[in-house]
Structure formats: structure tokens, C-alpha cells
Amino acid sequence: AAVPPALAIRSLQVVYGGAIEAVRDVSLEVRAGQIVALLGSNGAGKSTVLKAVSGVLDAEDGEIDKGTIELFGRPIKQAGAPDIVRQGMVQVPEGRRLFATLTVEENLMAGAHTRSTAELAEARERVFRLFPRLVDKRSTVAGYLSGGEQQMVAIGRALMSRPRVLALDEPSLGLAPLVVAEIFDSVQKLRADEGVTILLVEQNASRALAICDYAYIMENGRVVLDGTGEQLRRNADVREFYLGLS
Ligand code: ATP
Numbered sequence: 001a002a003v004p005p006a007l008a009i010r011s012l013q014v015v016y017g018g019a020i021e022a023v024r025d026v027s028l029e030v031r032a033g034q035i036v037a038l039l040g041s042n043g044a045g046k047s048t049v050l051k052a053v054s055g056v057l058d059a060e061d062g063e064i065d066k067g068t069i070e071l072f073g074r075p076i077k078q079a080g081a082p083d084i085v086r087q088g089m090v091q092v093p094e095g096r097r098l099f100a101t102l103t104v105e106e107n108l109m110a111g112a113h114t115r116s117t118a119e120l121a122e123a124r125e126r127v128f129r130l131f132p133r134l135v136d137k138r139s140t141v142a143g144y145l146s147g148g149e150q151q152m153v154a155i156g157r158a159l160m161s162r163p164r165v166l167a168l169d170e171p172s173l174g175l176a177p178l179v180v181a182e183i184f185d186s187v188q189k190l191r192a193d194e195g196v197t198i199l200l201v202e203q204n205a206s207r208a209l210a211i212c213d214y215a216y217i218m219e220n221g222r223v224v225l226d227g228t229g230e231q232l233r234r235n236a237d238v239r240e241f242y243l244g245l246s
Contacts, residue, residue, distance in 0.1 A: 004073030006032040006165050006197040007053065007089070012067035014048050016060065022048040024221040026067075030165065030214075035191055035198045037208040037229070039242060040218035046201045047094060049218075050167050053199075054091040055081040071165065085113065088164035094173065094201075096154040100143035104134055104153055107142050111157030120160070126194075127156035130186055148179035155186070159196075166190070167199040172207065180204065184211055205242040209233050217242070 007030040014023035023045045030036040038046050051057050052064055055076065069076050071087050079087065098107050108127055112120050128135050131152040137145060142153055151171055158166060168187070172180040188211055190196045202208040209215055209229040217225040217238070225232065232238045239245040 003032070004070065005029045006034070006072060007199060008068075008070045008073075009049070009053070010068045010070075012049065012052060012069065013065040014045075014052050014057065014062055015065045016048075016062045018063075021065075022062070022221055023052070026218070026221075026223050028216050028223065028226070030197055030199050032072075032164075032197050033191065033195055034213040035187065035200060035211055037200045037202055037205075037212040037215040038218065039202055039205045039208060039215055041203070044218040045221040046218055047169055048221075050091055050169050050199070050201055053084075053089060053167060055079060055084045056091075085161055085163075089167065090158045090161055090163035090165070091167040092154050092158045092169060092171065094169040096150045098142040098150055098153055098157075101141060103139050103141055104145070105138045107153050108156050108160055111160035113161050123160050123162060127159055130159070130189060131156060146179075147175050148182065151175065151179075151183055152186070155183075159190075163196065165197045165199065167201070169201045170203060171200070172202060172204045180207060187211065205238070209238075209243075 009026060009028045012023055012026045015021055026049060038049060040046050053069055057063055071089050076084050076087060099110060108124055112123065133149060134152055137149060142150060171183050184207055187198060191198055200208055200212065209232055212229045214228055215226065215232050216223045
């Protein structure tokens, strides 16, 4: 039998407040071990897709109107957010959302769910291996960290629950180019060293296309283009509208 994709979204339609169609007929697939990018300008509907996948739409009066979402072949549509995390899908929300008055270590522990002390210690050490910069800052309050370090803590916190699929919402937002490069390197390392499957939502199309296996571009709630990173980097429209090249 064919191996089911890590994440499969089919004909997804999401409505806010019973009226605003933020996502229309979106289908996408992320195979196990892939990095897949979801690109598009502000308001295209990228975050809404992630929220649907993570089961956190209700908080914003949104709902899945049509379509299905499967994680490793199992439907998640009816599952609540904690259940989806247990099934292996974890999201790093846009804006990091750390506990500003807690330390790096305390923030990491906040991402851990019902595991043994030994497993927690091991998960924490993995995070410090991936982000060596955080080692010296483990007792620093998150509010005092740089934007890049905060993003590392946010990703680290998500890793504490050992996701099989990690969804990152705009990890490069507001960061200096060198820091963005560092974050994207860690994303590649995560996939290479630990086989974590990654869905990457980005406005930084050029960086995202450079590291992804496959990408989808959204406009006005719909997928308008998709292809390998390489194909899209050669596409004339992508070059003009998303990469600012001619
Ligand atoms: P951004 O990069 O700004 O997050 P995006 O591509 O992720 O953009 P979404 O945030 O998913 O886009 O928004 C898609 C559409 O849904 C937009 O028109 C937005 O105004 C609308 N929208 C988003 N959240 C809500 C909400 N809670 N209530 C009503 N409309 C919403």
C-alpha cells in the first residue's frame, strides 16, 4: 500500500464569522521528511490554513466549512487542538508568543506534555544542540532576548513535544538577514538530522524557495501556483511578483 503523506489537505474551505471566506478550495500535500513552503502576500490565507491544521480556528470564530485534513492518513478535522498535538502536529505561531517573564528553560518546559523527567531532559538537550546560542541564555528571561533568540525559543518549545510535523508561521518576520539565515539553517538541520517534516509559511519567498522541496503560492484564499522550489524560482511570475527580479 502507498505510504500516506504526513499532511494532506483536500479542498479546504475556511470561513470566519460565518461569512468571510478566508480559504477557498485549498489542497496541498506534505510528504514525510519534506520541507514544504506556503507562500503569498499579506492576507492571502496562509495563517488560516495553519490554524485549521492546528485546530485553533474556534478562538477566532473561524470554522472549516468544507474539506478534509489528514495527518499520516488519519483525519484531524474533528480533533481538538491538544489532540492534534498528540497526533504529532505542532505549530510555532506567528509572533513567537513566548512567556516574556519566564526564562528560556521555563519557556521550553511549557511546551512539554506529560513525559518522564528523563525524556524532558533529553528533549531539552536536543533543543540546545540545535540552538547552541541558547545554552548561555537558559536562565535569561525571554523578554530580554533578541528577536532571533526568541524565535529559536519558540521553535525549541514546539520541539519539546517531539512533533512529527512542525508548522512554522513566518519564522523570519522582523529579523535581520543574518539571523534569518541562521533560523533557516536550523530548519534544514531539523529535517536532515531528525527527519522532522516541515510546513513553512513565509513572506520571504526567496529564502523559503531555496530550502523547500515543494511550494504552494496563495492569493485571495486560493492556491494559484505550485511546484518544486527550483521550478518556482524559474517561473517568470514568481520572479517578478514574489522575488522582485525581472
Ligand atoms: P498574514 O501574513 O498577514 O498573516 P495570511 O496569508 O496568513 O496573511 P490570513 O491571516 O490567513 O492571511 O488571512 C486571510 C484572510 O482572512 C484575510 O482577508 C484576513 O483579513 C481574514 N481573517 C483572518 N483572520 C480573521 C478573523 N479572525 N476574523 C475575520 N477575518 C479574518
